[in-house]
Amino acid sequence: xxxxxxxxxxxxxxxxxxxxxxxxxxxxxxxxxxxxxxxxxxxxxxxxxxxxxxxxxxxxxxxxxxxxxxxxxxxxxxxxxxxxxxxxxxxxxxxxxxxxxxxxxxxxxxx
Amino acid sequence: xxxxxxxxxxxxxxxxxxxxxxxxxxxxxxxxxxxxxxxxxxxxxxxxxxxxxxxxxxxxxxxxxxxxxxxxxxxxxxxxxxxxxxxxxxxxxxxxxxxxxxxxxxxxxxxxxxxx
Numbered sequence: 001x002x003x004x005x006x007x008x009x010x011x012x013x014x015x016x017x018x019x020x021x022x023x024x025x026x027x028x029x030x031x032x033x034x035x036x037x038x039x040x041x042x043x044x045x046x047x048x049x050x051x052x053x054x055x056x057x058x059x060x061x062x063x064x065x066x067x068x069x070x071x072x073x074x075x076x077x078x079x080x081x082x083x084x085x086x087x088x089x090x091x092x093x094x095x096x097x098x099x100x101x102x103x104x105x106x107x108x109x110x111x
Numbered sequence: 112x113x114x115x116x117x118x119x120x121x122x123x124x125x126x127x128x129x130x131x132x133x134x135x136x137x138x139x140x141x142x143x144x145x146x147x148x149x150x151x152x153x154x155x156x157x158x159x160x161x162x163x164x165x166x167x168x169x170x171x172x173x174x175x176x177x178x179x180x181x182x183x184x185x186x187x188x189x190x191x192x193x194x195x196x197x198x199x200x201x202x203x204x205x206x207x208x209x210x211x212x213x214x215x216x217x218x219x220x221x222x223x224x225x226x227x
Binding site: 030 | 142144146152153154155156159161167169170200202204206208214215216217218220221
């Protein structure tokens with residue numbers, strides 16, 4: 001079955017809106033990262049967050065490891081936030097470096 | 112170097128030919144990973160190397176795929192007898208493995224492989 005599930009699969013936002021992206025995972029995790037893949041295909045690190053809460057500018061993330069989910073918050077969205085957002089995890093039932101990616105959330109921010 | 116580099120950036124080959132893709136990790140990073148991303152899809156784990164340990168090859172899709180890492184640095188992913196379904200972007204990442212509970216990956220720009 002699906003081990004890393006992201007929702008929603010697609011999101012259309014107007015510039016200035018806020019949004020929440022979710023990543024559910026089926027087992028305890030050792031590592032968890034959020035990435036933004038820009039329209040040119042480059043994967044950009046957003047957060048390394050196997051637990052707790054972090055903030056970086058308009059973005060923040062929270063991982064509740066005991067409940068097996070992570071949330072990525074985008075506030076005051078801008079057109080440059082468009083792209084695909086991925087979460088990636090390694091699970092304690094697997095080898096330390098075997099990252100599994102979710103299918104991603106495609107975000108489109110319109111002016 | 113400043114980041115992970117990959118070469119070539121684009122590769123077009125004919126079905127049945129062998130190809131080699133190269134990855135140069137961030138200097139000092141001991142772990143190196145290969146992924147495949149088909150058009151419009153997520154990333155598929157292929158293999159990772161960590162120091163002198165045996166690599167985890169569990170994601171390689173067939174025995175036509177192999178990878179090696181020389182001197183704990185540069186890695187080459189080789190695909191033999193390429194098939195059209197091998198067409199994808201191949202992404203490499205590295206991480207500074209070794210700190211307790213820390214394994215943040217950094218990605219290169221990828222190699223776009225097209226098999227005709």
